[in-house]
Amino acid sequence: MKTVGLIVEYNPFHNGHYYHIEAAKEATNADAVVCVMSGYFLQRGEPALLPRRNRTMMALQGGADLVVELPYIFSSQHASWFAQGAISILDHLGVDTICFGSEHGEITPFLKLVDFLETQNQPYNEYIKAFSKQGYSYPKAASLAFSKLEPDKDWPDLSQPNNILGYHYIRAVNDLNSSMTPATIKRAKAHYHDQQLSGYSIASATSIRRSLIEQHQSPDSIREAVPFSTYQSLSHFFKYEGSFYNWEQYFEFLQSKTLTLSSAFLSEIYEAEEGLHHRFQSMIKTHTTFHSFMEALKTKRYTWTRLQRFAVQVLTGTLKSEATEAIQSKHADHIRILGMNQTGQAYLNLIKKHMELPVFSTLPKHKTPQQQLDEKAAMAYYIPLTPEDRKIKWKQEYEQPPIILD
């Protein structure tokens, strides 16, 4: 059984994702699509619009055959750790090809670029250090350093978000000595940072989220940009919950924690560093929205994403010591199955006996270090609900089996 692996957030699942699944299957001649999906908090340091389970259903309805979770410790991380965690899971699941979407769209230049940067590792890092010292954020410093190395103009542009991720996926494949073949597909039409809905049938997840959250619109506003099954799921969710999960709902909890924890303790939170947690503590009490707080915090050095990721770590109470313990092995310490169809189930049965990692469908009593953080992330994610709903959602973490789509 030939498989292709995708690394996804589906926040929410849209036409571009549907196209990606179709194209990846075709390009790799795969019988099954295996998705490793972030759970509750995402790479840019945001809560997912909808719970993991709703997004798993969208994925299965959109063509995925097996969906497993990317543990929290990898999901709200900079690209290299995010990639490392996700690739390790696809590798453990015996996936043949990892196929990522990129702005560039050709795999050979990616492979050349990775090789090049491995030989240029020392000057590259020195340039990054030098630009960081000038006060640039890490992504910006990396991008400037890269151009200093005078790259081939056919290589992927590492200032593009999906090219960066792709670069890290390939590096992780190499680091893990994985036998997976990397492949890429050119992202269709919309660019990641597009902020207005394109009006075409393919829009970026960012512009979709903007419609749903900042503009408080119903899913009718993005109907053309998502598969009908996603539209139905979003409409149902919107009708019963009234809004999608977003940072503003967590702001009071972030304030509560930031203002009542000692600064010595805040400094022990993962991703804290001197200037950052002090700024958090001194500035958070004069803001009434998460958005205005972030705007005020943002500097050349601290990007919005960097700040949001730290805020997520505060919200979930993730300590440096816990993070270090959870990622010291550099790969996932368990596999959590979120959902599958019959093809996915057949594939899982095929590989199950050879798998080296423990496989779970719920949170167990005795947890791995990564599961301990997954548990805290789930607790934190559902905190804005009413007491009754919160209790139910928390309970389901330990009890609800994966989705099986017939």
Added chain:
Amino acid sequence: MKTVGLIVEYNPFHNGHYYHIEAAKEATNADAVVCVMSGYFLQRGEPALLPRRNRTMMALQGGADLVVELPYIFSSQHASWFAQGAISILDHLGVDTICFGSEHGEITPFLKLVDFLETQNQPYNEYIKAFSKQGYSYPKAASLAFSKLEPDKDWPDLSQPNNILGYHYIRAVNDLNSSMTPATIKRAKAHYHDQQLSGYSIASATSIRRSLIEQHQSPDSIREAVPFSTYQSLSHFFKYEGSFYNWEQYFEFLQSKTLTLSSAFLSEIYEAEEGLHHRFQSMIKTHTTFHSFMEALKTKRYTWTRLQRFAVQVLTGTLKSEATEAIQSKHADHIRILGMNQTGQAYLNLIKKHMELPVFSTLPKHKTPQQQLDEKAAMAYYIPLTPEDRKIKWKQEYEQPPIILD
């Protein structure tokens, strides 16, 4: 200028308090009444019904001349620390007499009892230890130990809450070598633990709170039990705020903190002990109200008050190390003036130049260890408000001058 000192919570100020002020002035022939009042969190481990400022106003309208704050670290504490902090402040303010209400009502038997227990310190503590080992809570063990010592039947009964406090006040006066004279007044009519409003004009604060919070009644229901000025304040507050501060409003914040802090960190919270914080973490996710959570936690060993006090420490994020630093001197490290009338102002001017402690009317930039905890308590107290109201209240902590009643 002759002064009498009272140690109060005024949660809320009622007819019994009014009577206490009047009687204390008369009994001690005092020209001025100095009250040391708990701020936002009270001795039984509860948020105050109304903010400090509203309760200060009630106190001034009810006959107090000068109101100062009992710092947080003493206000949500067992009786001995509560007494130590409060007495140290009255002593620093040069108060002549400390006059407390008690179930017993005569001062000489109190003084004899304190002397007796000082000579019997060793067997008393051994009995307490033995009863504690049998699983009794500290107050119960202390009460059983006391009866083992065969006390004189004319002495105050130490199973009565106000007798216990009185006993600790006198001990603190002795410990601090204070020149204050202890005096007591028999509490009028209502007993502290009364749960139904008496229908008479004197009801306990507990029964008043029960009407206002658990029975969600408007202040009209307790109109006969409080002075008219209190009734007006409560009605105004109820009309604009919709409800009085109570534990249920904080439950989601308690859940958020308890479930996302590591158990190693929770064990560093003041008043945490092995069995207790583990029970908190494992049980809090299955409850939808603070009340049901407390009911489920309660054991012979852990009284409701003990549990609530720990919950307050979690909510305010008070660490053992911070508490130790803040109370190591065994007395207040500053005086915060909350309000005064002209008599109080005259008295303050009289003593100001002799005072050894720094006097504040707002939270300063550089804080004493006790003020650091006061700040966190204020942050925690206002967290259930709307973002806008919360911001205003937090800001006032640093800016709002004391109340001056003409």
